[in-house]
Amino acid sequence: MRSLHPRCLEFVGSKVQELIQQGISVYLTNGRSINNKYSGVFNPQAKTLKVAMGQPDEHSMYTFLHEYAHYIQFRDKPELWNYLHREGTDKYVRWLCREITLSKAEIESAFRNVVALEHDAEVMAVSMVSSHNLPLDINAMSRRANCNLIFYSWTRINRVWGDGYCGVNDDDLELYLPDIIPTLDYFTDMKNTKAVMKKAGVKFGKHTRYY
């Protein structure tokens, strides 16, 4: 938190206040991740928004914007949020955790929905940088967002979330990603995402069952 630019601190402060007024408990930790799995999480059922603020560089700020964007989806686009959450995130995560079995077509659909929800949040998060005039590198933020989005393909290929690490550091993977956020199709085209990750040095075994 201490390394944040004063304008970012002010932004975080005002949004935390807004969230608390809406009944959302906000947890900002000094760690680099939450439970060694996520850098942040927004959970409307538990009414919590958690962000690991101990991440290097501008990553914490990016994560805060991302989780706040999920809150805005939940608040302002309830139909999109409810549908994509139910038919995307929930199903996809349960499938990843091997709690349910899905057909190839169902995996394809759950994957598309979860990535669509995340893509919408990323576009919103990056646009907040300009709309709130935050002193952050918008191209670096977009690459970070793209890295987040392409990670979903890795989880689908391996059917595991793991600790959020695909075997190549985010900074290295980002070198192979665009510095604007491409359309959703870029991330749902498994041939494309796998090729990009391979170029960046991500190793894949013979996992071809899920797409």
Ligand SMILES: [Zn+2]
């Ligand atoms: Zn997200």
